[in-house]
Amino acid sequence: MSPIRHVTLDPVPRIEGHLRVDLTIEDGVVTAARSSGTSFRGLESVLAGRDPRDAVHLTQRICGVCPVPHAQAAALAVEAIDGTEVSAQACRLRNIIQAANFIESHILHFYVLALPDYVAGLATAGAWPREAPIKAWRGGETLDGHDWRGRALEALRAIHACHELSTIFGGKMPHTVGILVGGATARPSADDIAAAADLVDDIARFVEGRFKSDLLEVAAAFPAYETIGASRAGLLAFAAFPAPSSRGAPLFPAGVADVEGMTFDPAAVTESVASSWYAGGPPSAPLDGTPAPDPTRAGAYSWAKAPRLGGRPFEVGALARAVVAGRSVAGRGVWARFRARRDEASLLAGALTQWLAGLTPDAPGIERLAPPPEAGEGRGLTEAPRGALGHWLAIEGGVVRRYAVISPTTWNGSPRDEAGVAGPMEQALEGVAVADTKDPIEALRVVHSFDPCLQCAVH
Numbered sequence: 319m320s321p322i323r324h325v326t327l328d329p330v331p332r333i334e335g336h337l338r339v340d341l342t343i344e345d346g347v348v349t350a351a352r353s354s355g356t357s358f359r360g361l362e363s364v365l366a367g368r369d370p371r372d373a374v375h376l377t378q379r380i381c382g383v384c385p386v387p388h389a390q391a392a393a394l395a396v397e398a399i400d401g402t403e404v405s406a407q408a409c410r411l412r413n414i415i416q417a418a419n420f421i422e423s424h425i426l427h428f429y430v431l432a433l434p435d436y437v438a439g440l441a442t443a444g445a446w447p448r449e450a451p452i453k454a455w456r457g458g459e460t461l462d463g464h465d466w467r468g469r470a471l472e473a474l475r476a477i478h479a480c481h482e483l484s485t486i487f488g489g490k491m492p493h494t495v496g497i498l499v500g501g502a503t504a505r506p507s508a509d510d511i512a513a514a515a516d517l518v519d520d521i522a523r524f525v526e527g528r529f530k531s532d533l534l535e536v537a538a539a540f541p542a543y544e545t546i547g548a549s550r551a552g553l554l555a556f557a558a559f560p561a562p563s564s565r566g567a568p569l570f571p572a573g574v575a576d577v578e579g580m581t582f583d584p585a586a587v588t589e590s591v592a593s594s595w596y597a598g599g600p601p602s603a604p605l606d607g608t609p610a611p612d613p614t615r616a617g618a619y620s621w622a623k624a625p626r627l628g629g630r631p632f633e634v635g636a637l638a639r640a641v642v643a644g645r646s647v648a649g650r651g652v653w654a655r656f657r658a659r660r661d662e663a664s665l666l667a668g669a670l671t672q673w674l675a676g677l678t679p680d681a682p683g684i685e686r687l688a689p690p691p692e693a694g695e696g697r698g699l700t701e702a703p704r705g706a707l708g709h710w711l712a713i714e715g716g717v718v719r720r721y722a723v724i725s726p727t728t729w730n731g732s733p734r735d736e737a738g739v740a741g742p743m744e745q746a747l748e749g750v751a752v753a754d755t756k757d758p759i760e761a762l763r764v765v766h767s768f769d770p771c772l773q774c775a776v777h
């Protein structure tokens with residue numbers, strides 16, 4: 319009989335929100351994993367009865383790390399009902415605020431959330447060590463002789479520059495006031511645009527220099543993670559960063575990949591509650607589900623639901639976006655996810671320069687505030703740093719009747735569905751070799767490669 323161990327990570331450190339991961343380990347290899355969102359939020363029910371235009375602000379309170387995509391998804395969902403198209407100026411302003419949020423989140427993920435898995439000493443409580451490190455976690459893999467603390471502080475300056483860029487056009491961060499239904503709030507001056515361009519130069523320099531070389535160095539020291547951590551799920555991306563001209567294509571296209579014979583149909587999105595603490599029956603469309611919490615549901619183990627497209631789980635995120643867009647991507651393991659984030663930050667820095675150059679100084683991001691639609695159903699699909707984000711709403715009598723959010727970590731951190739099919743992160747953990755069950759760092763590295771945010775997942 320092979321020794322079977324049950325190992326629980328609860329709470330998983332250095333993520334947003336509360337995640338528990340249960341691992342079954344047989345002969346030193348993970349044979350099953352369960353991903354659990356351990357808190358209930360209920361933001362969707364808070365929206366009921368409100369002015370639909372407030373969703374832009376209320377849904378941003380789901381998360382302080384990716385608030386901008388929630389604002390964008392909420393605005394798109396309301397605008398979809400009466401076909402509102404925002405001006406080219408508003409489109410560029412929104413794209414700039416959203417892109418700054420993406421780059422900031424990708425830098426934060428690598429240096430603050432994930433790097434301590436690979437560089438000893440960075441994770442110590444209190445001040446980071448003066449001479450950071452030293453020696454990687456275990457196994458003779460070393461990252462000697464570099465001032466990793468200094469590098470991480472440089473990253474914090476780049477993160478600050480991203481926030482500053484957002485605030486020029488969005489007033490504040492987190493939780494932008496720069497996006498509203500029908501447009502954007504800023505009327506940027508020539509000085510604003512010039513200041514933003516300087517910040518983009520600083521950010522691009524960091525992304526092309528330090529960020530790129532640090533990631534290469536860490537990945538080269540841990541080559542096994544090129545293959546460790548691949549999931550069997552297909553890849554899904556929604557369209558994001560629309561072209562300022564309605565005839566242009568979005569910077570990030572929608573689509574599915576790694577699944578044969580399937581095309582992207584947003585109407586095929588369903589949510590299952592088979593393993594979630596909610597009352598409800600079979601999988602249903604986002605606006606048809608019953609969100610009533612049921613913490614006694616038999617067999618349930620997560621406050622996150624299980625989203626499916628055409629009945630299948632999908633991995634979302636920068637890796638999915640890159641593959642769906644046809645960019646060259648090596649592998650599907652841990653480092654493929656990291657490289658896709660870094661490469662995407664580079665791509666977005668280039669796009670930022672173009673969107674800034676296209677802004678008209680002193681032109682408003684909105685001409686007129688329109689009343690909300692009286693009735694209808696709308697869908698707002700975009701991308702957040704961690705992947706595909708959708709908001710669905712139904713309006714009756716000028717107020718929200720029903721609101722549904724499916725966020726990236728709901729896809730990636732999904733529990734099992736009624737067929738027992740595991741979510742992408744659960745799949746990625748299967749087969750991971752764990753050398754010491756008291757210190758399952760290998761599993762933590764795989765979990766961190768998804769950059770989970772459970773605040774978003776359970777919203």
Ligand code: NFE
Nearest residue numbers: 381384703704727771774
């Ligand atoms: Ni709370 Fe988020 C992103 C969204 S993840 S960080 O990126 O939406 O589910």
